[in-house]
Amino acid sequence: MTTLLAIDWALLTEKLILIAIIIFASLGIALYMTYGERKVAGILQDRPGPNRAGPFGIFQPFADGLKLIMKEEIIPDTSNKALFILGPGLAMSAALMTCAVVPWGDHVELFGRNIALQIADINVGILYVFAVVSVGVYGIMIGGWASNNKFSLLAALRGASQAISYELAMGLSLIAVLMTTGTLQLGEIVKQQMAPGHLWNIAYQPLAFIIFLVCAFAECNRTPFDLPEAESELNQGYHQEYSSMKLGFYLFSEYINMFISSAIMVTLFFGGYDVPFLNESLLSPNIAALVGIIALMTKIVCFIFFFMWVRWTIPRFRYDQLMNLGWKKLVPLALANMLITGAVILLWFNK
Amino acid sequence: MSAIQIIFWFLSALAIVSALMVLISKNPVHSVLWLIMVFFAISGHYILLNAQFLAIVNLIVYAGAIMVLFLFVIMLMNLNNESEPQKNVWMRLAGAVSGGCLLMILVSLVRQAIEINNKVAEMKVGDIGLIGNLGKALFKDYLVPFEISSVLFLSAMVGAIVIGKKN
Numbered sequence: 168m169t170t171l172l173a174i175d176w177a178l179l180t181e182k183l184i185l186i187a188i189i190i191f192a193s194l195g196i197a198l199y200m201t202y203g204e205r206k207v208a209g210i211l212q213d214r215p216g217p218n219r220a221g222p223f224g225i226f227q228p229f230a231d232g233l234k235l236i237m238k239e240e241i242i243p244d245t246s247n248k249a250l251f252i253l254g255p256g257l258a259m260s261a262a263l264m265t266c267a268v269v270p271w272g273d274h275v276e277l278f279g280r281n282i283a284l285q286i287a288d289i290n291v292g293i294l295y296v297f298a299v300v301s302v303g304v305y306g307i308m309i310g311g312w313a314s315n316n317k318f319s320l321l322a323a324l325r326g327a328s329q330a331i332s333y334e335l336a337m338g339l340s341l342i343a344v345l346m347t348t349g350t351l352q353l354g355e356i357v358k359q360q361m362a363p364g365h366l367w368n369i370a371y372q373p374l375a376f377i378i379f380l381v382c383a384f385a386e387c388n389r390t391p392f393d394l395p396e397a398e399s400e401l402n403q404g405y406h407q408e409y410s411s412m413k414l415g416f417y418l419f420s421e422y423i424n425m426f427i428s429s430a431i432m433v434t435l436f437f438g439g440y441d442v443p444f445l446n447e448s449l450l451s452p453n454i455a456a457l458v459g460i461i462a463l464m465t466k467i468v469c470f471i472f473f474f475m476w477v478r479w480t481i482p483r484f485r486y487d488q489l490m491n492l493g494w495k496k497l498v499p500l501a502l503a504n505m506l507i508t509g510a511v512i513l514l515w516f517n518k
Numbered sequence: 519m520s521a522i523q524i525i526f527w528f529l530s531a532l533a534i535v536s537a538l539m540v541l542i543s544k545n546p547v548h549s550v551l552w553l554i555m556v557f558f559a560i561s562g563h564y565i566l567l568n569a570q571f572l573a574i575v576n577l578i579v580y581a582g583a584i585m586v587l588f589l590f591v592i593m594l595m596n597l598n599n600e601s602e603p604q605k606n607v608w609m610r611l612a613g614a615v616s617g618g619c620l621l622m623i624l625v626s627l628v629r630q631a632i633e634i635n636n637k638v639a640e641m642k643v644g645d646i647g648l649i650g651n652l653g654k655a656l657f658k659d660y661l662v663p664f665e666i667s668s669v670l671f672l673s674a675m676v677g678a679i680v681i682g683k684k685n
Contacts, residue, residue: 301582
């Protein structure tokens with residue numbers, strides 16, 4: 168039985184610890200994003216925002232979380248109970264699964280081991296993100312349908328059709344980026360951008376970035392595309408019947424989605440953990456990894472702030488405007504960008 | 519048993535149980551969800567065979583897009599136990615017999631096929647399933663069939679739009 172499960176146990180433990188750290192970090196960051204959202208809203212609307220729990224209200228997220236957990240849990244009598252519970256779970260796990268392919272840093276050397284700060288640098292990294300994002304739609308759809316409520320169902324259908332429509336433009340905009348990088352591995356894409364004499368991908372593909380950004384807003388159901396939660400038309404949205412921590416999961420998964428999509432955008436277009444004008448190979452690996460993680464987090468926080476800024480600045484789209492923008496503007500634009508990129512690579516660089 | 523074998527048996531059992539649940543469940547929405555589980559299990563098999571691209575595309579296209587459309591239709595039609603027409607016993611029996619015949623033919627065909635006799639599936643080796651090699655194979659060796667099938671997809675899309683516009 169000694170040959171039973173010939174697994175590299177050290178590697179397995181290392182990866183499990185990494186997964187635990189990343190998941191808890193994502194949850195913690197999402198927790199403080201709710202606080203950040205309210206503070207940003209406060210600043211933009213010229214009011215203090217949460218300021219009662221602790222200095223500057225920094226314990227507010229914990230108070231909110233406690234409130235959500237302590238509230239009475241109601242499962243509607245006519246709902247489909249199993250699916251009603253499955254919905255928020257799916258939304259949450261799909262949101263967390265994406266972080267597996269994001270390179271959070273280069274590598275650290277601990278206990279004589281070379282630990283890569285990425286859970287899995289798979290060959291089809293960016294496609295994996297797409298697969299998980301497309302599965303994430305089920306959380307909304309199942310939750311909305313299982314509630315057995317017309318408004319929830321309408322909102323769920325809206326959310327799903329919005330997500331499918333914008334996934335298309337998102338994928339097409341990314342093809343142009345992938346043509347310039349020539350690889351789908353996220354780790355490799357970051358390393359290319361770090362190479363001396365090579366700019367960040369935003370310099371080569373600005374149009375693709377803008378399309379990707381708009382689609383990311385739509386995929387995260389953020390204003391101006393938060394049609395599934397349009398309270399003026401749909402009472403509350405697909406999570407109308409949810410209460411307590413099940414509602415909390417839905418709200419929370421939106422913040423995690425925002426965090427991960429910021430991380431993906433930084434990785435694809437803004438050099439990931441690259442620090443501009445600094446040659447990381449001169450530093451010792453651990454210091455370089457630390458600097459890289461700080462750089463990555465700074466860029467992500469900028470994006471998250473942008474998400475919030477837009478939310479409190481721009482009003483919501485109408486549903487037909489949303490569909491027009493997705494299908495009639497972004498898709499042709501992304502296709503044109505793809506064709507031009509292909510032509511330039513073929514004719515100019517003669518690859 | 520190696521780790522790969524354990525994963526293989528787990529995925530196989532998962533695929534078969536989920537496929538049975540697709541047929542057994544009374545609620546069409548449950549059927550769709552079980553079918554998604556089948557796709558996940560099959561994608562797992564693709565990964566074991568080192569065909570990562572196929573695995574992910576299977577998830578994106580089938581689990582992510584086609585099944586969402588299925589779910590859309592079922593939710594909008596609001597099918598459930600009460601409104602579903604119940605077929606009579608003879609219809610069910612006929613279905614079981616014809617399905618069983620098809621299964622027998624398929625099993626006997628697979629067992630007799632020369633291509634797979636005495637062959638072992640290659641686990642974790644071979645790199646034809648990786649995206650670079652697959653792309654080269656598609657766009658160099660099989661360019662004409664690939665382009666023809668893409669024209670076929672285009673005509674299907676145009677056809678769907680034309681049919682949808684009529685009403």
